[in-house]
Amino acid sequence: MIINEPAAYRTERPVTWCPGCGDVRVLEALCHALTRSGVDPAGTVLVTGSGCSSMIGFFVNSYAIHGPYGRALPIALGVKLANPSLTVIVAGGDGDAYAAGAGHLIHLARKNPDLTYLIMDNGCYGLTKGQPSPTAGNGAAGATAVDHEALNPVALLIATGATFVAQGSSDDSELLTRLMQEALHHRGFSAINIISPCAVLGRQPSTRPPDAPESVRIDPATHPSHDRMAALQLATVRDGRTRVGVFYREERNTLHSGLDVTLKRDGYDDLISLERIMNGMKP
Amino acid sequence: MIINEPAAYRTERPVTWCPGCGDVRVLEALCHALTRSGVDPAGTVLVTGSGCSSMIGFFVNSYAIHGPYGRALPIALGVKLANPSLTVIVAGGDGDAYAAGAGHLIHLARKNPDLTYLIMDNGCYGLTKGQPSPTAGNGAAGATAVDHEALNPVALLIATGATFVAQGSSDDSELLTRLMQEALHHRGFSAINIISPCAVLGRQPSTRPPDAPESVRIDPATHPSHDRMAALQLATVRDGRTRVGVFYREERNTLHSGLDVTLKRDGYDDLISLERIMNGMKP
Amino acid sequence: MPPFLQTVPDRADLLIRIAGEGGQGIMTVGEILSRAVARSGLHVLADSTFASDIKGGDALFQLRVSPHPILSQGDRVDILVALNENGYRSNETGLAPGCMVIYDDGMALKESGEAIFYPVPMGRISGELGSPVSKNMIALGVLARLLSISADPLRQVIGQSLAAKGASVVQMNVKAFDEGLAYGQDHVVKRDPHLLPVGAGENNQLLLSGNEAIGLGAMMAGCRVYPYCPITPATTIGDWLSDHLPGAGGQVIMTDDAIESAALAIGASYAGAKAMTGTSGPGLDVMQELIGFAGMAELPVVIVDVQRGGPSQGLATKHEQSDLFSAALGGHGDSPRIVVAAADVNDCVGLTIEAFNLAERYQVPVIVLSDASLSRRRQTIPRPDLAHVRRVGRTPHEPSESSYLRYRLTADGISPMSVPGQPGGEYIATGVEHTESGSPTDLPRDHETMTKKRYKKLSAVEEGLPPVEREGAARAEIGFISWGTTQGAVREAMQRFRQIGLPAAALYPKLLWPLPVKALETFAASVNKVIVVEANKQGQLAMLIRAQTKIRPGLIHLYTGVPISPWEIFGREDF
């Protein structure tokens, strides 16, 4: 089914986010991107973990999974493995992705599964009342914070072997929508770190300095996004400005092109294989 | 206590590794490095996870922990937090560090705890009979392997925010010993990826191409090891040769310098604080 | 027989509820009232509930006040302050006859039932004050007037509680309070019998929440390291310890996942520090492997599990007692551990200390069970006397000629333990089966011997603890066994049984695993029928009791996310 209206991608559930939460705009952008990409709700699975941002699955009119904290990516990969024809989107918070889920990113991104990961980065654990997340880093005050380098989400995503890495911002819906479209279109593992500020808990990702909250668009004409080193370099520039746009893209075999079979979904047609296998088990 | 003889760092337990296993040479190098660094066995804790290589703790005459698969790093950090005066060494396999333990590297390395991590990289899970580990990557044959980019351990370690990153090889004991000494001397999180081939299971890390098993020493005179980008660049060169030596080093505040207190080990001297705290709990 | 006729309510025991929505300052006014009342020497038990949704939603503050120690959150509202319509409607059914209801007269409220209503023009007054958010203080003023609560102490607490927000905020709030007081004086005719009971005066009480009490207990026990990953409803233990432990020479560190926090605590313990982590059910799940490791390697560690509604993410802010199975039996293999459960804020202090003592003494992981309602509940407790705190350390390895055997077989299974830094004490703590020296082994005799060693330690736990508290007639028809916060409801139900002359008894175990078999059997022998009361579906304690004793208990179990109330025990007819 093709839907022409972003509103039709919304379930009837009212959003439960605080007014002003960046995630509200991310949801809007997603509905627009789904519309423009002509994605079929019945053929889409939106997989999240736990956190404020992970509530997004309740609000998008598609199949969805709202799993334990930090496990969204591997659950999504399971969905995709079982049915490669589905559009599988992973979404959730910076805590989900870079704290509890960090290992899965390292494990799975470089296998280049055909998934799109939307990470809503608010520099904190919103749901548990705003503790600094890995992307908050040094700037984060509070008794529980430790003086250390902040995690650089874009650099990490590039280093994991993801084949499409972008940064967006809930403040720049137009670009964000476009980035989502591109990510959905990309064959392989695409990830967008989305600056999506928390409206109430007073923390920020370190990549969004409080004195320069506005983001700067990357100029695709001058940034060689196919060059991994250049992308890393751009991601590590520290000039107090938040860059949004596509940092890196690469064409590489996807996980499914590596698995040399397609799952037969109708099952039970493998009696012949089974008899053959059992023949091999005769003493 | 200062020990002058590497042999004195060996427990009486005979090693259980296969003859020819790279880990045998890593143990030797470690005993030499401990001797030269004048490390006190009673003041040293060697923390490992599970795997062939993680058996190393049974053979070194120091305090040691042999923990669950993948948890060596956070256990070691706990040791260090409790008693910063201890020399804490983490050791184990590439599976332990980059598969099950990958998340912990991302979480903890950038906090720059004063630990030394020795990762014995044989491109496989030796203990469970040789399945390809993340560092095996594409080259790894076998039904369970999936066509994907291999994990680049040195690049990952640099990306995590470790402040000393080197690669060694069990074939070059002389250099390996020196690297270990440097790592032990480094203030902050130091990690050495050690190519330590499995003698029997026929796998290799992808960084040690079968046609060019010899390693090439990095020339410290020409490699700017304080430049993170240069280090990353060197780590990602793919010319079929294994580079050994120091890739990256940086001076940065350690985790302990961030925690503004030192643990009082003798306890029970805090009655005054407690009375003060309870005063604050009066209605 | 209708419920409220069976027992005589204690007039001096007041249950006050303040209800409205997020943003109306419900918690602030509740907190101020609690503190003022507690200062007069009265006992206080305050309970707050917030919807689990992120924004707004219903808000409720409940305060129970009494000249006697308070046993449970109570079950009949004597005074309701409703700041919005839903605040009245959702509490209507719980009102006691003669309940005083103070409400904003802007609400469309249909007065009905046996309550006594006091409409107050909070909207108008707050409008005149130019501070629409000050309805809470206006209501407090009216309430103070109606209950005859001295105004000065209240004004003082308002000042102290809001000091951080600046003098003008304090001023506005005091003003609103005074307006409320004046309105009450001038325009409200008291028609209900309720009065604030007289307190004992300054009596050295502390007022703190369950989670703060766990932090305090940990510090009293000598805890030096607290790593934690935020998770509702355990997070506030970490918040509290972050404020206090570093200053006393310990360390608090937030980790990026829950597995990591257990690993850090275990590492710290190996290094000789008393260490604890705190989590809730989902975190306990992922820590199971490390808890098993600590059991195998014989490393002391304390894990607090503040239970919430389960399974999975479940109901993150709701009460439940359903993690007993996973705490006691959740690890693979025969995995030794000790489980204790706190029943009230005082327990949160004392049992946390006990947990450290048990962990150190038996070199075993100890799990402390609390729950969401206890974690938030603020309660007065007698100020602990630090001179009388018993602290147990691990059996030290004394330097000797012979080489050190970390896992030496001893009569009680407890082997002396060295500490890194100690020359001659070097050993490896391993999760694989091992000999006395810590070397790996898979010989049948070694595994059998070492398994027995690990369980021999546990077999001594019950005897080493104070006797389990028992209440009621020496011989009784019904005997209740409950655990955790449900014990409070049972205690209160027991008071009512006593009033109506029903011969009941109750046992209040704190140690749940290993099960205190002797105490349970002795208790069961003294009653005709044993009934276990607990807040979970499977009847988890009842099952453990059946599994390990001859007792065949009946079961009262509720699993609604709300704590079991005294009435849900007392009011049952199917014993």
Next chain:
Amino acid sequence: MPPFLQTVPDRADLLIRIAGEGGQGIMTVGEILSRAVARSGLHVLADSTFASDIKGGDALFQLRVSPHPILSQGDRVDILVALNENGYRSNETGLAPGCMVIYDDGMALKESGEAIFYPVPMGRISGELGSPVSKNMIALGVLARLLSISADPLRQVIGQSLAAKGASVVQMNVKAFDEGLAYGQDHVVKRDPHLLPVGAGENNQLLLSGNEAIGLGAMMAGCRVYPYCPITPATTIGDWLSDHLPGAGGQVIMTDDAIESAALAIGASYAGAKAMTGTSGPGLDVMQELIGFAGMAELPVVIVDVQRGGPSQGLATKHEQSDLFSAALGGHGDSPRIVVAAADVNDCVGLTIEAFNLAERYQVPVIVLSDASLSRRRQTIPRPDLAHVRRVGRTPHEPSESSYLRYRLTADGISPMSVPGQPGGEYIATGVEHTESGSPTDLPRDHETMTKKRYKKLSAVEEGLPPVEREGAARAEIGFISWGTTQGAVREAMQRFRQIGLPAAALYPKLLWPLPVKALETFAASVNKVIVVEANKQGQLAMLIRAQTKIRPGLIHLYTGVPISPWEIFGREDF
């Protein structure tokens, strides 16, 4: 009474052990012998043990052969082939009177006891052959001669088994075998009564290991996705499925940790595929949170736990049955799950199919318990008839006018389930408590209702399964209950009880959780004393039985890392 006098051994039932060290080709020769013997239509149960150390160490291959189905690994050795000294010494105590011992005469072996010794100059012969590693085949030749095993089928199997190593290896091995045969013919005088029994001829048996059987069962059930993280002793399920499942249209993927493999399986199941993962105890620990999620979100998934010695890393290659608690009760909250346990290789096929059926039918995680010894054991089973395999799918969501309620309350608690791709079936599978539509809720009634729904499903499980097998007199003095591989030992002990006329009975449950209460109670009512036999310290099944039935069983439990033998049951005097 001395053990072996009480029962008459079955002469046609032979237990052959080949012992030596790693590198001596113990497994190879054992495998060849097993296959040749099984081809003659005899039943075979082969068991191999290797030290958990990485290199060398003791190696043992044990083969039991009988014209009748074989029930357990057995407990008295009829034939021992010792390739080194330790191979003799460590097996000496298990030898039956009249045991045939073939050994390398280069060993310093002191012949003693009631065994009959056949020294063979294996060193010399293998030296002459220029192949020191061929002692195994020389021994096989002598053995074939002494037991009158036809040589041609053996030569054929040698050829087939070693084909992959090249023609020259095959040739050398056949030659060594022939040399052994010739030596036996020319130089050995048979002094023992043992002969290979006569087989039924080609009888359509399969010879496979427990782990291979689990793979086969999964494929027969329609498993489409098997993600796994290697862990001893579960890894070989993945090895086998990697070889076979992709060719049949499924997918096997190795993940970098065990949590991930559970997550992948659950995701795959959501997408409509039957999915399974396999692990051992430490992996089960870390999967608990995801198992709880599957229970809450009502997603079918099968998890195989091949148990090893525990807790923690424990004894990775050893037998134990100590994960029952964690399988049944290991998750936080009231966490619904089904647990079944396989007793033999045939069960590994059938129960794995059943596990998928239960998972799909009840939309719940199902844990299949196997163990280290069963995983490795190679056993003959009747070839499964694919035409008679019962496969159950999940209740589908049929398109309808009204909007889809994923968690609709139904009479049996089972709600129709849509599959992604199906228009109108969109829903969210969530781990938080939810309403019928899947929306988050923390209302008391909702949590209560949904918890009941989840457990209502489980209450029907026992009835939906075939009756539990019972053996023995209709009324008996002693009734044994056991689970997993221990059932084989009990079955064999039962045969001996029958021989000596002791009226015993036994019950063989496969479903362990929810506990088959009716079957257990009925059984208990038919015997005077119930005894549970299991291989763990805590008496885990016995505890569950006490917890959920009126039965007060006795307990025989061993926890040495070695499977319980028939004798350890039969030989007990303390019933």
